[in-house]
Amino acid sequence: MSAHAGRDGFTAGGGRTASRAPVIHDVARLAGVSHQTVSRVLNDHPNVRGTTRDRVLSAMRQLNYRPNALARGLASRRSRTVGVVGFDTRLFGPASALLAIEQAARAAGYAITLSSLAAEDAGSVRRSVEALADQSVDGVIVIAPREDSARGVSEFQGGLPIVAVEAGYAGGDVPVVSVDQFTGARLATDHLLELGHRTVWHVAGPADWLEAQERVEGWRASLADAGVPAPPLIRGDWSPASGYRAGLDLAARPGASAVFVANDEMALGLLHALSERGVRVPQDVSVVGFDSIPESEFFIPALTTVRQDFDELGRRGLELLVDLMDDSPTHEEFRSRVTPSLMVRRSTARYGGGDRAPRFSAA
Secondary structure (H helix, E strand, O other), X not given: OOOOEOOOOEEOOOOEXXXXXXXXXXXXXXXXXXXXXXXXXXXXXXXXXXXXXXXXXXXXXXXXXXXXXXXXXXXXXXXXXXXXXXXXXXXXXXXXXXHHHHHHHHHOOOEEEEEEOOOOOHHHHHHHHHHHHHOOOOEEEEEOOEHHHHHHHHHOOOOOOEEEEOOOXXXXXXXXXXXXXXXXXXXXXXXXXXXXXXXXXXXXXXXXXXXXXXHHHHHHHHHHXXXXXXXOOEEOOOOHHHHHHHHHHHHOOOOOOEEXXXXXXHHHHHHHHHHHOOOOOOOOOEEEEEEOOHHHHHOOOOXXXXXXXXXXXXXXXXXXHHHHHOOOOOHHHHEXXXXXXXXXXXXXXXXXXXXXXXXXXXX
């Protein structure tokens, strides 16, 4: 590739290098139109303006684009395949979102082509979406829970219908379907305040995760509304080990009687640390988690937690993508928020008053 060629195999002037043959989304990008518009031009659809048709044909000539039979059929038929870009499926949230999307797609008669990425940077996401477009998928859903992955979705310029899931409001102009993390955090914090606790500590997720950011914002908003200053934030990494470390920290703080933990796995580690230090839950400390993983009901004690409706998340994401493929979304559908719910179990109780004596030296 020459010094003037871009990463996707085209020169700054639009000429093609030898790296790969142009595909339909390359034409859409150069012509400044949608993937569907290029398909309509290929099939001589009458509802294309003359100036738009000329621009698309000019882009085809400039790229030396040769449509294949599948590309010619895109306007009249679909592959009935949806691309999904996923990330670390070892984590409950991304894994549950992926399963929900797959089930919704199957129910709607679509197959899934999965691109699972190890790196979540913007460039990897963008290239993964382009690769799925080259496979002639009808549209793409990107599970984008981190800042970099959401930015990669917003940078894609190929004209292919695309929806971001778990991306908060960080998807730019890309339609987003997500659980209302802010409201979920308020449910958890308000529950503890209503039990009479004087403040609520928070063990947060990683700083670059959009969901963790919204949960921090919801926690702080509830405390502010109650006129309660927020204690120092404790940062975890979603793992039980980081929750365990947070639990050791909180066990040494006699005034800490209520804790909202940003996910159930960290809450598990926190419960273990408190138990080791002789701090009773919920008699001494009330604990609320987030996610309502299946195992949380069987923690000791059973964990009060915020439930995310991943089935609804997958259904809405797939429905919005199908609407985009049909060119029929409403403006309101471009930002869809699924409401979470609070599952009250045995890890929370009314505040009994007084501070705990330290169980060990903080030194």
